[in-house]
Each structure stands twice: as structure tokens, then as C-alpha cells.
Amino acid sequence: MTQNPFSRKVIALIRAIPAGRVASYGGIARLAGSPRAARQVVRLLHSSSRKECLPWHRVVNREGRIGLKDFEGYSEQKRRLELEGVEFGPHGRIYMERFEWRPTQEEARRIAPLDE
DNA sequence: CTGGTGACTTATC
DNA sequence: AGATAAGCCACCA
Numbered sequence: 001m002t003q004n005p006f007s008r009k010v011i012a013l014i015r016a017i018p019a020g021r022v023a024s025y026g027g028i029a030r031l032a033g034s035p036r037a038a039r040q041v042v043r044l045l046h047s048s049s050r051k052e053c054l055p056w057h058r059v060v061n062r063e064g065r066i067g068l069k070d071f072e073g074y075s076e077q078k079r080r081l082e083l084e085g086v087e088f089g090p091h092g093r094i095y096m097e098r099f100e101w102r103p104t105q106e107e108a109r110r111i112a113p114l115d116e
Numbered sequence: 117c118t119g120g121t122g123a124c125t126t127a128t129c
Numbered sequence: 130a131g132a133t134a135a136g137c138c139a140c141c142a
Contacts, residue, residue, distance in 0.1 A: 006139090025124055036137050038124040043139065045123065059123080067123030077123090091130090 006032055009112035010044050016111045017058040020084040021101035022094060024062045031108045042067075057081055058101075064094035 009032035017023050025038040034040070041059070049056035057080040061067050068074045078088065086099050103111070 004139095029124090034138085036125085037139080039122055039137065040139055042123055043121095047140095056123090061124065062126095069123085072123075074123095 006034060006037065006040065007044055007048075009033065010041055011048060011052055011054065012112050013108070014041075014045075014054045014056070014059060015052075016103070017055055017101050019055070019058075020086060020099070022058045022060050022064070022081065022086060022096070022099050023101045024096075025059060025067075026062055027100070027102075028059065031103065032112055033114060060094060064096040064100075065092055 010028055013028050013031050014023070025041045026035070028041045029035060029037040032041075045054070045056050045059060048054060057077040066074050066077050068077055078092070081094070082088070086094055088094055
């Protein structure tokens with residue numbers, strides 16, 4: 001399991017993304033208290049998405065585009081999202097203004113307390 | 117310790 | 130819109 005606070009928060013936050021919504025790597029990192037740690041979110045998705053049963057497909061990049069390459073599961077992620085009602089526009093870009101999950105400060109703190 | 121790496125992001129052109 | 134560069138940070142060989 002992940003012991004350090006940052007990792008635990010990231011895991012908790014990803015788990016909290018509602019179906020039909022998405023979050024960005026940087027957004028999760030920001031909610032977890034480290035705005036610059038987007039690449040650590042990626043690392044955790046690699047190491048824990050399966051073991052922690054995370055809704056990994058709900059995490060995309062800031063532009064609303066899927067980060068995976070075609071041979072890495074791009075189509076599976078897109079399929080999972082579309083199944084949840086997430087809509088893609090031109091250039092495989094999700095309408096983030098409609099689908100990005102933006103919890104309030106209080107919700108975020110409830111999910112990932114700052115004092116761990 | 118050092119250097120390489122990544123499902124990123126921001127700034128610039 | 131696409132390309133490039135630099136910053137980022139935890140992990141790992």
C-alpha cells in the first residue's frame with residue numbers, strides 16, 4: 001500500500017471522481033496539495049490503478065485529451081468514458097467545461113484532508 | 117549520489 | 130493547431 005500522505009490523497013481523490021466526470025492529472029495533484037506533481041499522479045496510476053481498483057479512465061490531461069497512445073489502451077479508455085456519458089468533440093477532446101470534476105474546497109478536504 | 121524517466125504542464129513561437 | 134523547451138518530482142537502476 002501507499003504510505004505517504006500525498007499518494008494516499010491522490011488515490012482517495014481519484015476514487016472520488018464521479019462516473020461520467022473526469023479530472024486532469026494536474027488537477028488531482030493540485031487537490032492533493034502539490035500543484036506541480038502531475039507526473040506523480042501518472043506514476044501512481046501506473047503502480048496502483050489495478051491494485052487499488054481505481055477508475056483510471058476518468059483521468060485525462062488538461063486539454064481534455066486522453067494521454068494514452070493508441071497501442072496503450074486509448075480506445076478502451078475512450079470507450080469506458082463514452083459508456084459513462086462523457087462526450088468527445090473534435091480531435092478527441094472532451095468538453096472539459098461540462099465534464100471536468102471540480103469539487104469545492106470543502107469536498108476536497110473531506111476526501112483528502114490536508115493534515116495527514 | 118547521479119542520471120534517466122514519465123498517461124504532465126506552462127510558456128513561447 | 131502543432132512543435133519545442135524547460136520545469137516538475139518521486140522512483141529506480
